[in-house]
Amino acid sequence: MSGSGVALTIIFSIIAAGACIGFLAGAHRKLDLEQWTVGGRGFGVVLVYLLMAGEVYTTFSFLGASGWAYSRGGPALYIMAYLTLAYVVAFFILPPIWELGRRHGLQTESDFFARRYGSKYLAAFVCLAGVVFLIPYVQLQFTGLGIIVEVASFDGIRRGPAMVIAVTILAAFVLASGVRAVAWVSVLKDALMVLAALAIGIGVPYAHFGGVGKMFSALAHAHPAHLTMPGATPNLGHTWYISTVLLTSLGFYMWPHSFAATFTARSGDIIRRNAVVMPLYTLTLAFVFFAGFSAVVALPGLANGDMALLTMVRATFPAWFLGVIGGAGALTAMVPAAIFTLTAATLFAKNFYRPLFAPAMTDDQVARLARVMVVVLSLIGLLFAIYSSTTLVSLLLLGYAGVGQFFPGVVLGLFWRRVTLTGVFTGLVVGVGTVGGLALTKHDPLFGINGGFLALCLNFLLTVGVSLATGRCLGDSSETAEVV
Amino acid sequence: MIKRPSWASLLLALIPFAAMCFSVTLWDRVEPMLLGIPFNLLWLICWIVFTTLCMWMAYRLETGRHKQDDSSR
Numbered sequence: 044m045s046g047s048g049v050a051l052t053i054i055f056s057i058i059a060a061g062a063c064i065g066f067l068a069g070a071h072r073k074l075d076l077e078q079w080t081v082g083g084r085g086f087g088v089v090l091v092y093l094l095m096a097g098e099v100y101t102t103f104s105f106l107g108a109s110g111w112a113y114s115r116g117g118p119a120l121y122i123m124a125y126l127t128l129a130y131v132v133a134f135f136i137l138p139p140i141w142e143l144g145r146r147h148g149l150q151t152e153s154d155f156f157a158r159r160y161g162s163k164y165l166a167a168f169v170c171l172a173g174v175v176f177l178i179p180y181v182q183l184q185f186t187g188l189g190i191i192v193e194v195a196s197f198d199g200i201r202r203g204p205a206m207v208i209a210v211t212i213l214a215a216f217v218l219a220s221g222v223r224a225v226a227w228v229s230v231l232k233d234a235l236m237v238l239a240a241l242a243i244g245i246g247v248p249y250a251h252f253g254g255v256g257k258m259f260s261a262l263a264h265a266h267p268a269h270l271t272m273p274g275a276t277p278n279l280g281h282t283w284y285i286s287t288v289l290l291t292s293l294g295f296y297m298w299p300h301s302f303a304a305t306f307t308a309r310s311g312d313i314i315r316r317n318a319v320v321m322p323l324y325t326l327t328l329a330f331v332f333f334a335g336f337s338a339v340v341a342l343p344g345l346a347n348g349d350m351a352l353l354t355m356v357r358a359t360f361p362a363w364f365l366g367v368i369g370g371a372g373a374l375t376a377m378v379p380a381a382i383f384t385l386t387a388a389t390l391f392a393k394n395f396y397r398p399l400f401a402p403a404m405t406d407d408q409v410a411r412l413a414r415v416m417v418v419v420l421s422l423i424g425l426l427f428a429i430y431s432s433t434t435l436v437s438l439l440l441l442g443y444a445g446v447g448q449f450f451p452g453v454v455l456g457l458f459w460r461r462v463t464l465t466g467v468f469t470g471l472v473v474g475v476g477t478v479g480g481l482a483l484t485k486h487d488p489l490f491g492i493n494g495g496f497l498a499l500c501l502n503f504l505l506t507v508g509v510s511l512a513t514g515r516c517l518g519d520s521s522e523t524a525e526v527v
Numbered sequence: 528m529i530k531r532p533s534w535a536s537l538l539l540a541l542i543p544f545a546a547m548c549f550s551v552t553l554w555d556r557v558e559p560m561l562l563g564i565p566f567n568l569l570w571l572i573c574w575i576v577f578t579t580l581c582m583w584m585a586y587r588l589e590t591g592r593h594k595q596d597d598s599s600r
Contacts, residue, residue, distance in 0.1 A: 131540050256563015271555040281551045319582045
């Protein structure tokens, strides 16, 4: 069997194993809306850990982080910094969110906004914005998956057909098993990824340079500025670094899927305990960076930085190992994509369609519509992945700029009784509008500062200012504040 | 009413944020390389371990408060 045949056989075997785990996870369970979306609120430490840490190992960190280490240099280190601080934020805001979820039966982020601010229109706006900004994230996973199969097959299989096959499999196991499937497949995915990261991070520098230290010496000699900021970029300097770390760490749990994962836990203490140890999990990402930095010297001139890690693996290891890495990478694309489509579909059916167009819908009908939306959203993500060429990290930063705008509404809603519906709605609309404006006119970063962070500051100021101005005359902060 | 975190644990959480923002010039230093790792990457790794320690102390504080509340009920 040829090298590509061996690699592809192993990749599809790992995908098949993941799919089997996914289908078995939902077997013999009645999948009502509560089970499908929040797993019956009964997950223990390990499953909650894997759902909370979901983003440490996705295509973004696996291919995107090494890709940015290759093409951007120093600015890529923001990834390890923001993931660490995101768990610090989680420690304080997720346990109260879990408590409210248990008390009021919340299943989605929009449920929180509807319950706290008493407005189905605000909830619908949050839902639409959440779905829109999740699509680049779904697209990111599918694009990464296409890259993996293309490189592993030695360019024998093009990205398009590979993505279609994978999207079909992931839609099938989401429809069959819901969030429980995603959590259990994450066990296999994360175990493979940690092993892959260690093997690549140590093996690649040793094979090409004789060690990690020698690799960094060679890199510092060949490209002295690559490891510092702004690295190989013109404008990603210190202010960009700090503003991006702040935006993304505050926005990490504003993603609809991360927010909803909170509700799956059995207790608030499980969430708090996980948040303490999670920063250490981020350390394994350093090994992924080693592969990207190695490629700068060993494989100069790659047209697409996102292919750096796999191209290095292909040039270093035998075909069977490329298959293992490719299989692990394929799961890191499919598992997050599954949770994103599941969350976005539930949001659309439960918080947009039902309250605005069909208030009489039962939970079973909502669950059926959500299943249809899983297929629709998967197809939208697939189309964007096939016809777009944005880098993986840039896609994620666009999504973060959008969902980060939910932060003032969530945090002030939890800890400040005087925040009003008018204040939150004003801040949110202006924040999302600013993000859209800066992205469309290509002014992000603006004056060296992350555009999403500027929008978040404006959003926060408006939310507080308008709440103080409208709180007393409208009185809308007092009634719904009783929720918390 | 949702229980607000204590000021002490919030202060512990702010330390890593402040350390990240105010040490930004350290992120530009490649030399001295220790164990072959650039200084800025080593600093990042030490900062992550330090953050974990801060959060562990915050956890001890918060669980202590929750236990105290439960026993007073």
